[in-house]
C-alpha cells in the first residue's frame with residue numbers, strides 16, 4: 001500500500017469514498033482543504049491497481065490537529081489500510097510539529113474506537129447527544145506526544 005498526502009488529482013476518488021461511507025457530497029470542501037495549509041488530507045492507495053482505498057483528514061491549528069474524517073471504502077475494509085493510514089498520518093503530523101490530536105467518534109463505533117486506542121488515543125469524556133441524527137453520544141479521544 002502507498003500512503004501520501006492527497007492532491008487535487010485525488011478529488012474524485014476522495015469524494016466517491018466520502019459519499020459511500022458518509023452519504024454526503026464533500027467535493028467542494030475537499031477542494032478548499034487540499035489548497036489550504038490549515039488542513040491535511042492523507043490517503044492510502046493499493047499499489048497493485050492504483051485504487052484509492054481510504055483517506056483521513058485533519059484541521060491543524062498550531063500544534064493541535066482535529067481529525068475531521070477517517071474512511072476506508074467498504075470493499076477495502078479489514079485489511080489494516082485504515083490503521084496503517086492513521087499511523088502514517090500521525091507520523092506526518094508529528095513532523096509538522098503537531099503535539100496533540102483530538103477527535104470525536106460515535107459511542108457504538110467500536111471498530112474505530114479500538115483503532116484509536118491501539119494508536120495511543122485516550123478516552124477523555126462523553127459528549128452527550130453529539131450525534132443527534134443518530135440519537136447517540138460521542139466520545140472525545142485525545143492523543144498527546146509523550147516526547148514533548
Ligand SMILES: CC(C)(COP(=O)(O)OP(=O)(O)OC[C@H]1O[C@@H](n2cnc3c(N)ncnc32)[C@H](O)[C@@H]1OP(=O)(O)O)[C@@H](O)C(=O)NCCC(=O)NCCS
Pocket residue numbers: 021068069070071072073076077078079080081082083084105106109110111112114115118
Ligand atoms: C474505521 C475505518 C476507517 C477503519 O478502516 P479499516 O481499514 O477497515 O480498519 P483496519 O482493517 O485497519 O482495522 C483493524 C482493527 O480494527 C479493529 N476491529 C476490526 N473489526 C472490529 C469489530 N468488529 N469490532 C471492534 N474492533 C474491530 C481491531 O482493532 C483491528 O485490529 P486488530 O485485528 O489488530 O485488533 C473503516 O472501518 C471505516 O471507514 N468505517 C466507517 C467510517 C468510520 O467509522 N470512520 C471513523 C469515525 S469518523
